[in-house]
Amino acid sequence: MKAVVTVMLKPGVLDPQGKAIGQALAHLGFADVGEVRAGKVFELELAETDPTAAKKAAETMARKLLANTVIESFRVDIP
């Protein structure tokens, strides 16, 4: 079963990469783009077959390693 973990910087944490990407989009002529935030996506192939248990396991992995919860929040999706 697949789990998808999306990790984003928390609101209020400066994201210079997102800012630079936003500026590059503006240079390309996409004038109507507001704030851009950059994040990370992890696809995990899990042996677990129960979606609830898989989500719980992925959340533990996110808290322990995939996200630094001091600066990042995460979301787990079981697609």
Place this chain on the structure above:
Amino acid sequence: MKAGIVVFPGINRERDMAIALERASGRKPRMIWHRETDLQGLDLVVIPGGFSYGDYLRCGAMAAQSPVMDSIRAHAARGGHVLGVCNGFQIMVEAQLLPGALLRNASLRFLSMDCHLRVERTDTDFTAHYQRGQVIRAPMAHGDGNYFADDATLDRLEGEGLVAFRYVEPDGTVTPAANRNGSVRNIAGILSPNRRILGLMPHPEDLVDPLMGGTDGAPLFEGLAASLVSDRPAA
């Protein structure tokens, strides 16, 4: 002073650190591979700079999961001293030995240059050989040195006097311009509540010999060597 230097794959400042420690203490530090777990007998454990695990995931995130880290936590819990420089500081915050996080430099640029640091307190074994408010020069070389912590953590750090060094102008004033990486409140280095754990981004070990262009970093190591005398030979 019996010191050990932890070596992870991708660490590259361990020999600089060894030179600084040996100059100050007269004793060669022990090199500790990250799979080792025996830190018995060490007064000081140093996590040096570099790019452990290629900075994969986040700087320091992979190294923070290494077998040696539990031993470092136990060493810290025993009241042992721990020094983390650059990637070492990043590893320490990832391992939650110190609070906060180190983000990408606000400029997005890798910074390889000297900076000026103000010594915020001298009643620690790391800073005892400096003067309070003294401004020292230190090289820095990092892409992710932008210290961040939430306001409650920052207020606690400031309230308990746990900010060890701040980025300043050569005259000691705190300005945004002196704060090249964008760290909150110009913080360059912080201490644990018992003041035996220090993490900082700049490299005092790279300024300990006139041949290196200066000796501003030497007092940090001399202070440690003078305080941690457990192995001083009997007279």
